[in-house]
Amino acid sequence: MSKKAKAVSSLVAVMLLGSALAGCTSGNSASGTDSKSDGKKEDRTLRMMASVIGGKSPEENTMFEKEIERLTGIKAKLDKPASDYNQKLMAAVSSGEKFDLLQVSKETMNQLIDQGVLTPLTDKVKASKVLQDPEVLPAAEWDQVKTKDGKIYGVFTKYQGGTMPIIRNDWLKKLNLPEPKTLDDYYKVLKAFTEQDPDGNNKKDTYGLSTAGMYELQGIFSAAGLKQRYVEKDGKLDVPYSTDAAIPVYQWLNKLYKEGILDPNFATNDTGKMRNLFLADRVGMITYWDAWVGMLNNTRKEQDPKTAFEAKGLPGIAGPGGKNMLRRGDPDVWVIPVNAEHPKTAFEFIEWWHSKDGIILGSLGIKDNDYTENGGKYELTKAGKEHAMDHGVPFWYNKKVPNPFGLLQGVKEAQDLLAKYSSLELTPPRWADAEKIINEYSFKAILGEMPAADAVKKMRETLKANKLID
The missing domain is CATH 3.40.190.10 (Periplasmic binding protein-like II)
Structure with a gap:
C-alpha cells in the first residue's frame, strides 16, 4: 500500500470512528445539523484548512480570520500550511484533528467520497436560494462535482480557469x-x-x-x-x-x-x-x-x-x-467532513463565500490591509497590489459582483482561448x-x-x- 493510501486509510478510520461516536447521520443531506446531538444550539465557530485561501503570511492569516469574524460573526480558525498541503491535510485529520471545512481539489474530494468520510450536501445545495441562483453559480457547472449517482459533496471555492x-x-x-x-x-x-x-x-x-x-x-x-x-x-x-x-x-x-x-x-x-x-x-x-x-x-x-x-x-x-x-482545471471545493463539529455554520459560511463580502475577501483581501473602500470606491494598498487581488479567489462565478478593478493584463484574452478550446x-x-x-x-x-x-x-x-x- 502506498504512503498516500495508508494516510487515507488512517484518515477514514479516525473520521468514521468520530462520526460513530458523535452519532452523525449518513443520510443524503446535512439536515439534522442545526443543533448538536445534545440539543444545544451550535456555536458559530469554524475550524478550516485551506491551501490557497487566506493571508499571504502567518500574520496576515490571523488578520484574515479576524476579517471573517468582522464580516460574518463567525469565529474562524484557518490552518494554511506553507507547503505540502495534501500530505499535511491527511496527516492532521488522520491523527484525530477535527475540521468543519476543508478546501480540497476534486481529485482529493473523489478519494474521500470513495472512503465515505464526507458529508453529502445534495439536499442542502438544492434547498439553497444562494447556490441555486444561476447568477451566482451557473446550473451547468454542478456537473463538474456531482458523483455518478447525482450526489453533491463539494461546493466551488472559486471559478477555476x-x-x-x-x-x-x-x-x-x-x-x-x-x-x-x-x-x-x-x-x-x-x-x-x-x-x-x-x-x-x-x-x-x-x-x-x-x-x-x-x-x-x-x-x-x-x-x-x-x-x-x-x-x-x-x-x-x-x-x-x-x-x-x-x-x-x-x-x-x-x-x-x-x-x-x-x-x-x-x-x-x-x-x-x-x-x-x-x-x-x-x-x-x-x-x-x-x-x-x-x-x-x-x-x-x-x-x-x-x-x-x-x-x-x-x-x-x-x-x-x-x-x-x-x-x-478541476475545481477546488469546500467539503464538510462527517465528524465536523459545526456543520450548520460550515454550510452557512459556504453560502456567504459566494456573496459580495465573501468574494471581496477572497479576491481583494483584507480591508485596510489590502484595500480601502469609500462610498463603494475601492483602492488597493501597496500590499494589495503585491497580492494581485488573489487570496484564493482570482475569479468567481457570481455575475452580481463585478470586479472593481477589471481584469489584469492578458487575462481576458487567455480566458477567451479557454472558453473556445478547453474541456x-x-x-x-x-x-x-x-x-x-x-x-x-x-x-x-x-x-x-x-x-x-x-x-x-x-x-x-x-x-x-x-x-x-x-
Whole structure:
C-alpha cells in the first residue's frame, strides 16, 4: 500500500470512528445539523484548512480570520500550511484533528467520497436560494462535482480557469518572430529564445521552455490530439499519454532537452521555480494557469511600470482536424467532513463565500490591509497590489459582483482561448497513482534514458499491471 493510501486509510478510520461516536447521520443531506446531538444550539465557530485561501503570511492569516469574524460573526480558525498541503491535510485529520471545512481539489474530494468520510450536501445545495441562483453559480457547472449517482459533496471555492502555454510576447516582438502554431513553429521560436539573447544581456543564459515536471503540457500534446488525464470510451478508462500517438511528442520534447532548449531542471522544478525563471528573464515559455498571465504581468509592472515584459496565453498546438485542446482545471471545493463539529455554520459560511463580502475577501483581501473602500470606491494598498487581488479567489462565478478593478493584463484574452478550446479532465480517485507512473516514464523519454517508444510501451504495461487502465 502506498504512503498516500495508508494516510487515507488512517484518515477514514479516525473520521468514521468520530462520526460513530458523535452519532452523525449518513443520510443524503446535512439536515439534522442545526443543533448538536445534545440539543444545544451550535456555536458559530469554524475550524478550516485551506491551501490557497487566506493571508499571504502567518500574520496576515490571523488578520484574515479576524476579517471573517468582522464580516460574518463567525469565529474562524484557518490552518494554511506553507507547503505540502495534501500530505499535511491527511496527516492532521488522520491523527484525530477535527475540521468543519476543508478546501480540497476534486481529485482529493473523489478519494474521500470513495472512503465515505464526507458529508453529502445534495439536499442542502438544492434547498439553497444562494447556490441555486444561476447568477451566482451557473446550473451547468454542478456537473463538474456531482458523483455518478447525482450526489453533491463539494461546493466551488472559486471559478477555476484552465492551463495553456504562456509565452514572452515581448521576446517574440523583439526577435521579430510570428506567434507559433505548429510543433515546428514552437521549435523555431523556443530555439530562438535560447540562442538569440532575447534578454539582451549578451550572455547565453536563457531557455526556450521550462515546466514543472509534466505539469500542464496539454497544450503541447494537443498536437497529437491527446488529453492530459483519463478518457472514457465505451465504459473503459484509458490514459492518452500512454498510447503510441504520444511518441512523436515525447521525441519532440527530447529534442528540446538534448539541444539545451528545455530547462534541464524541468523534472525537479516546482511551479514556483518555473514562474520565477519566467519573471527573471531566464525562460521564454512556461505552461500554467490563465490567471497567471495577469499576475505575471502585474508582478513585473509593480516592480517597473516601464517594463516591456508581456506574458501572453497561447491556444497550444492544433492537432488532427485542426482542433486545439486546452485543459479546463478541476475545481477546488469546500467539503464538510462527517465528524465536523459545526456543520450548520460550515454550510452557512459556504453560502456567504459566494456573496459580495465573501468574494471581496477572497479576491481583494483584507480591508485596510489590502484595500480601502469609500462610498463603494475601492483602492488597493501597496500590499494589495503585491497580492494581485488573489487570496484564493482570482475569479468567481457570481455575475452580481463585478470586479472593481477589471481584469489584469492578458487575462481576458487567455480566458477567451479557454472558453473556445478547453474541456474538463476526467480525474478518477486513483489518478495520483497513475500520474506517478506517467511521470516516471515520460521523464525517461524526455531525458533520453529510454527511447520514446519503449518508454510509452513500459508506461502502458505498468498502468495495466496496476489496473489503472482497462
